[in-house]
Amino acid sequence: MSHTLINLTLPVVIQEIExxxxxxxEYPYQLAFSIHELRQKLIAHILSHVPNRYVVEEVQELSSDPKVDYPSPLKEQLHLETIVHASIVHILHQNTDWLSRHIPHI
Structure with a gap:
């Protein structure tokens, strides 16, 4: 059987960003992060600042949602939320010039 590595943190991060x-x-935050490139930068930035959890599953068992959920204690949730807020500001600040050309009035 073939096995694959699944990042359990990614779906949690994506949901927390939402x-x-x-x-x-909506303007400029939701609009800016509706741009795929910036959304990917945001996700990558957050993932680089939080502990990531992984599981290995057999390929035949894979589905769109991993079967293994990990408990997210309140402290971890609050930490993730803080990182998301800080990352939003960081990515917007880092990409201000680019955004001003793609979204007017930033």
Missing amino acids: NVLDEYP
Whole structure:
């Protein structure tokens, strides 16, 4: 049987980004991170600042959602939320010039 490595942290990070961005105004935050390139930069930045968890599963058992959920204690959730907020500001600041050419009035 063939096995594959699955990052359990990625779906959690993506969901947390959605939750946090819902708290921000559409312009410029939600609009900026609706751009695929910036969304990917945001995800990568966050993943580089949080512990990642992985599992190995047999290929035949794979589905779109990993079967293994890891508990996310409140402290970890709050840490992730803090990292997401800080990463949003960091990525926007880092890409201000690029955004000003792609989204007017930033």
